[in-house]
Amino acid sequence: MNDDYLWDKTGQPDPQIQQLEEILGTLRYQPKPLALPQKRNYFPLLAIAASLLLALLAGGIWLRVRSRNEAPPQQASIETPKPKFEDEPVGTPKAPVNKSAVNPSPVVANNRRRNRSAPPALPKREREEALMAKEQLMLALRVTTEKLHLVHTKTQPNQIKNQHRVG
Amino acid sequence: MYATADMLLTSTQAPAAEQSQEPAIEVVLVRAVLQGDREGFSRLYELYAPLVHGILLARVPRAEVDDLVQDIFLHAFKKLHTLRDAAAFGPWIAMIARNRAVDFYRRSKETVEINDDLRGSEPHDSRAAEILELIRSLPEAYRETLVLRLVEGMTGPEIAARTGLTAASVRVNLHRGMKLLREQLGFMEGL
Numbered sequence: 001m002n003d004d005y006l007w008d009k010t011g012q013p014d015p016q017i018q019q020l021e022e023i024l025g026t027l028r029y030q031p032k033p034l035a036l037p038q039k040r041n042y043f044p045l046l047a048i049a050a051s052l053l054l055a056l057l058a059g060g061i062w063l064r065v066r067s068r069n070e071a072p073p074q075q076a077s078i079e080t081p082k083p084k085f086e087d088e089p090v091g092t093p094k095a096p097v098n099k100s101a102v103n104p105s106p107v108v109a110n111n112r113r114r115n116r117s118a119p120p121a122l123p124k125r126e127r128e129e130a131l132m133a134k135e136q137l138m139l140a141l142r143v144t145t146e147k148l149h150l151v152h153t154k155t156q157p158n159q160i161k162n163q164h165r166v167g
Numbered sequence: 168m169y170a171t172a173d174m175l176l177t178s179t180q181a182p183a184a185e186q187s188q189e190p191a192i193e194v195v196l197v198r199a200v201l202q203g204d205r206e207g208f209s210r211l212y213e214l215y216a217p218l219v220h221g222i223l224l225a226r227v228p229r230a231e232v233d234d235l236v237q238d239i240f241l242h243a244f245k246k247l248h249t250l251r252d253a254a255a256f257g258p259w260i261a262m263i264a265r266n267r268a269v270d271f272y273r274r275s276k277e278t279v280e281i282n283d284d285l286r287g288s289e290p291h292d293s294r295a296a297e298i299l300e301l302i303r304s305l306p307e308a309y310r311e312t313l314v315l316r317l318v319e320g321m322t323g324p325e326i327a328a329r330t331g332l333t334a335a336s337v338r339v340n341l342h343r344g345m346k347l348l349r350e351q352l353g354f355m356e357g358l
Contacts, residue, residue: 006316006341016349017317020325023250024318029220033211034240037259166342 020162044151052144059137070122169352197253200244208247212240218329219264219308219313225249225303229296235271239264293297300353302344310339 004011122130172199193214219239223232243260250259300316302310311330315321321329327337 003342006345007338017345020298020317020348021320023295024298024314025320026292027222027224027229027318029217029236029319031213031216032237034209034237036208037223039205039243049316156349 043146048144048147050149052141052148055137055140055144062137063131183255188271191254191255194253197247197250197256208244211256211356214263215260216240216328217319217321218257218315219260221319221321222261222264222311223268224299224318225307225310225314226265227271229299232269235267238268239341242267255331257329261330298352302348304351305344308340312340313344313348316341 006017129162186247196207196211196214200211214347216236219236223235223239227235239260243263250256278282300312302317304310305313309328312326315326315330316323323337323341324334327334330337332340
């Protein structure tokens with residue numbers, strides 16, 4: 001047996017090993033290109049997320065501006081009554097100021113907030129405008145959701161394709 | 168006797184760099200891939216696909232080998248960041264291939280008929296399949312080394328460099344495996 005030929009193919013070739021190499025060489029690896037998974041492009045997702053955020057922000061600002069414009073008549077109705085000590089005689093010493101009368105308690109503040117959030121009595125035209133704006137906002141949100149869903153379904157099949165079939 | 172020798176030989180693994188003829192090309196390539204160079208991984212694939220193919224061919228049905236090679240490299244591509252020593256890419260991917268071969272049988276619960284898959288249509292293919300079957304009947308350490316040498320055409324030093332085994336281990340595995348294969352072949356021709 002020629003050790004060198006078996007070890008590093010040097011020296012005198014061993015006919016039996018050569019024959020084996022020839023026969024078994026048919027099973028040798030045949031180069032095939034490797035299909036690496038494609039790089040994920042996060043730009044569409046980011047763009048959609050950004051537009052969604054922008055729409056939400058715009059909607060929030062719009063709602064806030066509208067509610068602020070409608071606020072004054074509401075504030076008038078919840079004015080706290082003035083303290084009575086102004087009617088007292090001049091000579092009498094001033095009573096200590098009741099803090100709770102100046103700074104309304106949390107309960108009062110909560111009531112005020114609740115009152116403000118109550119649906120204002122809008123004129124018919126403004127109400128229709130508000131409803132239309134709401135509809136537009138909802139439509140924009142729906143479109144954005146659909147786009148997100150589309151992007152999600154487009155990115156999913158790549159992962160499935162690269163999974164190995166087993167058994 | 169051989170089983171003990173197998174255990175001894177497979178456990179004496181040394182860094183691949185000791186025997187490597189290529190000046191740590193895999194280190195450069197692994198680093199490039201980790202920095203986002205996908206072409207680098209294609210180069211690693213070209214270098215190591217025969218090794219993975221040989222390891223699988225010594226263990227799983229031939230029809231499954233090509234798919235498994237692709238699968239292993241895709242797995243390696245995803246998990247490359249977990250490889251601590253870039254110089255150990257060869258032993259690392261060889262280990263993935265061995266584990267995947269074990270998984271293959273665990274998942275398919277040994278229902279695959281190996282002999283049918285191995286039979287080729289050409290007489291030459293049929294003879295190759297028979298010899299491969301004989302090699303597969305040898306102890307694991309011998310069959311892998313023999314397949315890499317006789318099927319994939321790698322030399323002993325190349326096998327040592329790529330698998331991370333010592334040159335001495337590969338040499339012993341080759342000679343003992345070849346001796347056993349000759350005996351088996353003589354027995355087969357005598358029938």
